[in-house]
Amino acid sequence: xxxxxxSPRTVLVTGGNRGIGRAIAEAFVAAGDTVVVTSRSGDDxxxxxxxxxxxxxxxxxxxxxxxxxxxxxxxxxxLVANAGVxxxxxxxxxxxxxxxxxxxxxxxxxxxVVQRATKGFMRLKRGxxxxxxxxxxxxxxxxxxxxxxxxxxxxxxxxxxxxxxGSRGITANVVAPGYIDTAMTEELPEEVKENYRSMxxxxxxxxxxxxxxxVKYLASEDAAYISGAIIPVDGxxxxxx
Ligand code: NDP
Numbered sequence: 001x002x003x004x005x006x007s008p009r010t011v012l013v014t015g016g017n018r019g020i021g022r023a024i025a026e027a028f029v030a031a032g033d034t035v036v037v038t039s040r041s042g043d044d045x046x047x048x049x050x051x052x053x054x055x056x057x058x059x060x061x062x063x064x065x066x067x068x069x070x071x072x073x074x075x076x077x078x079l080v081a082n083a084g085v086x087x088x089x090x091x092x093x094x095x096x097x098x099x100x101x102x103x104x105x106x107x108x109x110x111x112x113v114v115q116r117a118t119k120g121f122m123r124l125k126r127g128x129x130x131x132x133x134x135x136x137x138x139x140x141x142x143x144x145x146x147x148x149x150x151x152x153x154x155x156x157x158x159x160x161x162x163x164x165x166g167s168r169g170i171t172a173n174v175v176a177p178g179y180i181d182t183a184m185t186e187e188l189p190e191e192v193k194e195n196y197r198s199m200x201x202x203x204x205x206x207x208x209x210x211x212x213x214x215v216k217y218l219a220s221e222d223a224a225y226i227s228g229a230i231i232p233v234d235g236x237x238x239x240x241x
Contacts, residue, residue, distance in 0.1 A: 013045070077121065
């Protein structure tokens, strides 16, 4: 039997100062949780959330952030590994540095925060991990060999953690957004966006709040028996995969 979650919980959202992470932080703030967001810049997250500076490519920085959070807000009970970057180019032109940088932030960065959070989860005998992957992690996309590899890796990570720590009240799940209206998609040329829209059964890009809803559910008591799962939030784009 796992111990019941206390309320409010301490929720950490990496990269919660903007985009999808910010909407996730907002949703947990609205639910009454104690929310901490990290950003490299130290830029603030939404109103009601606390901000701690951390770079997920640097384990010392991650450790320092956790120490600060634990001393100010208590142990992290919900971790949303959201921080991510893209460095797109076609395979033949992709530099090894661009492959490694994306994997280092999106996949190894998630490993760094999850490993650090798990120490606390094991003491608490409970914990929720939600990885923000992408539909591209299983459908693939041209120009995104680095990004797709990193996002597919998160699925394996969640499933390995499920098998390793499932008996300790810890769940690890994946939310896989499709195209969501954020700075990341805003940069795309209009004709590319139109082309994507035409492939999405819902015929529109998603909203950040729609991703946040799925994350909030996976972190809730109602989802205690769900682990190693992927929830797509993609308007049907990845259906069948
Ligand atoms: P944004 O570019 O708006 O935000 C990315 C966030 O990640 C920022 O808060 C940024 O912090 C943070 N970040 C980047 N690198 C690091 C790092 N080394 N250490 C700590 N934080 C870092 O992206 P989105 O909101 O669009 O994306 C959020 C997540 O959702 C990503 O993992 C992305 O891959 C995924 N996703 C996005 C989709 C979309 O359509 N937008 C679709 C599918 C998945 P800082 O401000 O300090 O740079």
